[in-house]
Amino acid sequence: MAWLESIQRRFFGGFWNPYASLVAAGVGAALYFGFTGTLWAVTGEFTRWGGNLLQLFGVDPTGWAYFKAIKLTSSPLTRSDGWLVIGMLLGSLVSALMSGHFKIRWPAHARRWVQGLVGGLLAGFGTRLAMGCNLAAFFTGLPQFSLHTWLFILGTGLGSYLGVKVAVRPFMAGQPRLEHGVRTVALAEASAKAGPHRHLWAGLVAGGATLTLTAAAIAAGHPIWGLAGLFGAAFGILIQRGQVCFTAGLRNLWLFGDGTLAKAILLGMAVQSIGTAIFIYKGVPPIIHWASLGALLGGVMFGVGIVVAGGCETGWMYRLMEGQMQFLSVAVGNVVGATVLAYGWDHWGIYQALVAPWPEVNLIHTWGWLGGLVATFAFLAALWAVVAWRERTFRIQRQARAPIPWRQSAAR
Numbered sequence: 001m002a003w004l005e006s007i008q009r010r011f012f013g014g015f016w017n018p019y020a021s022l023v024a025a026g027v028g029a030a031l032y033f034g035f036t037g038t039l040w041a042v043t044g045e046f047t048r049w050g051g052n053l054l055q056l057f058g059v060d061p062t063g064w065a066y067f068k069a070i071k072l073t074s075s076p077l078t079r080s081d082g083w084l085v086i087g088m089l090l091g092s093l094v095s096a097l098m099s100g101h102f103k104i105r106w107p108a109h110a111r112r113w114v115q116g117l118v119g120g121l122l123a124g125f126g127t128r129l130a131m132g133c134n135l136a137a138f139f140t141g142l143p144q145f146s147l148h149t150w151l152f153i154l155g156t157g158l159g160s161y162l163g164v165k166v167a168v169r170p171f172m173a174g175q176p177r178l179e180h181g182v183r184t185v186a187l188a189e190a191s192a193k194a195g196p197h198r199h200l201w202a203g204l205v206a207g208g209a210t211l212t213l214t215a216a217a218i219a220a221g222h223p224i225w226g227l228a229g230l231f232g233a234a235f236g237i238l239i240q241r242g243q244v245c246f247t248a249g250l251r252n253l254w255l256f257g258d259g260t261l262a263k264a265i266l267l268g269m270a271v272q273s274i275g276t277a278i279f280i281y282k283g284v285p286p287i288i289h290w291a292s293l294g295a296l297l298g299g300v301m302f303g304v305g306i307v308v309a310g311g312c313e314t315g316w317m318y319r320l321m322e323g324q325m326q327f328l329s330v331a332v333g334n335v336v337g338a339t340v341l342a343y344g345w346d347h348w349g350i351y352q353a354l355v356a357p358w359p360e361v362n363l364i365h366t367w368g369w370l371g372g373l374v375a376t377f378a379f380l381a382a383l384w385a386v387v388a389w390r391e392r393t394f395r396i397q398r399q400a401r402a403p404i405p406w407r408q409s410a411a412r
Contacts, residue, residue, distance in 0.1 A: 008200055011242070012099035018261050021242025022268030025235065027070040028273025029140045032231045036080060037284055039144070040235060041136035043089070043127040043338055044070050050339030052076070061382035065351065066128075066342035080228040083217065087232020090210040092321035094233070095204035098269050108328035110310020112310075116326050119309025120316075120333020121340075126301025129314070129340040129354065131289040133245040133302065134312045137311035139265065142379075143273040145280070145372050147291040150379060153203055157386075158304020160250035167307050168255070236318065241387040245315030247306040259387035266387070270380050277373065280364065292358035294350070295375075309333065 037128040051061045051072045061067050076082025096102040107113065127133035128268055130152045132141050138156065141149035155215065210233050218226035244263075249261035280286050289295070306312040309330045316327040316334075344350045363372035 002352050008203075012095065012203075013137075015243055016238075016241040018244065018256065019241050019267060021238050021244055022264040023271050024141075025139075025238050025242075025244065026268035026270075026272035027275060030143070030235055030272045032228075032281065033140070033144075033276055033285055034282075035227060038080065039132075039136050039287055039412055040084070040231070041081065041132060041140060042317070043084050043133040043334065044123065044136065045076065045079065045085045046124065046313075047128055047336050047338040047342055048072050048081070049076065050335045050342065053335070054339070061342070064342055064346060066345040076180050077225075080224050083214075084226045084232040084235075085213070087210065087229040088239070088317055089207060089232075089234040089236075089321060090213075091233035091236020092318040093236075093239045094203050094207045094210065096318070096322045097199045097206055099241070100199045101240075102199060102321075103204075104323040105325060112326045113209040113329045116309050116329035118331040119305045119307070121337035122301050122305030122332035122333075123309060123312070123330075124305075124337025124339075125341045126159075126298040126303075126305060126337075127334075128298070128338045129350065130295040130298030130302065134306070134314065136287075137289075137295070137299070138246065138273065139269055141287075142269055142376065143276040143278075144286040145273075145363040145364075145376060146286065146288040147363060148289045148295040151291060151295040152302075153383070155296045155299020155301075156303040157299075158251070159300035159305075160247070160307050161254050161303070162200045162300075162309025163304040164251055164254045166304070167251075176351040188389040211358075223356035235369045236321075238319040239314045240321065242377065245319075246312040247310065247315050250303070251307055253387060253390055257398070258279065259391045262387045263384060266380055266384050270377065273373075273376055273380075277369075281369075286362060286364070288360045288362045290355050290358045291361045292313070294354035294356045294358075297354065305337075 025040075032040050047066070051064075051067050052075060054061050062072055073078075073079055076086060093102070123133070127137065130137045131148065132152065134156070135141070135151050137152040142153065181380060210229070211276075214226040214229035214233075216226075217229060244265075246265065247263075248382075249259075251266055252258040252260075253262050273346070276286075306315070309316065311327060311330055313334065316330040320327040320331065341350070363375055366372070367375060
């Protein structure tokens with residue numbers, strides 16, 4: 001028992017450094033691409049969940065062009081992406097339990113449910129318009145050397161800035177309500193009072209269930225499913241331990257001039273780009289999408305949506321597994337928004353108007369290996385410079401607003 005508690009304290013006693021978490025996530029994402037030929041991504045699967053729900057209510061969406069493109073099948077358990085998402089949820093739950101951060105919490109204001117739903121709708125619609133979210137069109141998308149990710153990232157930066165301007169308005173912020181015992185130290189103390197080993201054993205049970213589920217998939221002759229579940233669990237632990245939320249990274253940058261998480265994200269992308277390039281060179285085909293107006297507009301919608309909702313796709317997943325119930329509405333909004341886009345793809349002519357006129361641009365094919373690599377790392381360096389500029393200007397502005405000491409003395 002003592003050795004279990006030692007492991008718990010060592011790995012789950014406090015949040016992990018965001019740089020270490022995101023570098024590890026970048027390495028894991030590159031390996032996942034190399035082993036499976038697909039991406040660490042979630043919103044495509046959420047769209048399929050919407051299609052499966054429609055089927056439960058007697059609607060057959062299999063003829064929709066979007067669902068043909070993303071290969072809608074009978075259930076999440078028959079898709080590697082489904083196993084990946086389930087693994088992420090279970091991994092986040094294991095991490096939240098083992099660290100003592102799990103506690104059922106309800107939003108302080110009813111408006112949070114509405115904000116979560118509306119933000120989730122915007123984000124879900126925008127991500128699928130751009131063919132990816134903060135993962136597939138950002139963190140794991142740019143290392144595929146697809147130009148559409150550049151447009152999505154620029155759109156997300158603009159959208160998150162606009163979203164912050166909206167989110168700080170009084171009608172959005174509401175009146176604060178202090179709650180004690182909902183984060184790191186207080187949660188651990190509450191857990192200890194309720195039973196010193198309760199969360200430890202619950203986490204071990206959840207972890208055992210995850211391993212059993214993935215082992216069963218492998219034993220049944222579906223090694224890719226089992227591998228996806230294991231990678232998903234690892235990603236889930238990483239995002240919960242590192243509190244990896246793209247919303248927080250962008251919001252903190254615009255509001256507080258804190259670029260720590262944003263820089264960690266960029267570093268993880270840079271590391272992943274190297275690993276991805278190796279696998280592409282070895283023959284694993286990259287995943288390229290349209291460098292279209294839809295990618296740019298989708299990024300703007302996504303940026304606004306995640307700030308209004310209070311969490312991106314990775315953010316709401318681990319927060320929901322921590323027991324923050326308001327993120328249920330974000331999850332519902334994501335699925336509904338993505339499903340609406342899937343319907344409008346051909347029924348409303350979205351594809352023909354916003355996507356089809358633009359090409360799929362593979363930077364390696366367009367500029368060669370040297371040009372593609374240089375362009376990718378130059379873009380990452382430019383983003384890093386923007387983050388550093390925002391940190392510096394915010395610091396200068398804060399110093400300019402600070403009272404001058406001699407004036408304080410004179411006033412006294």
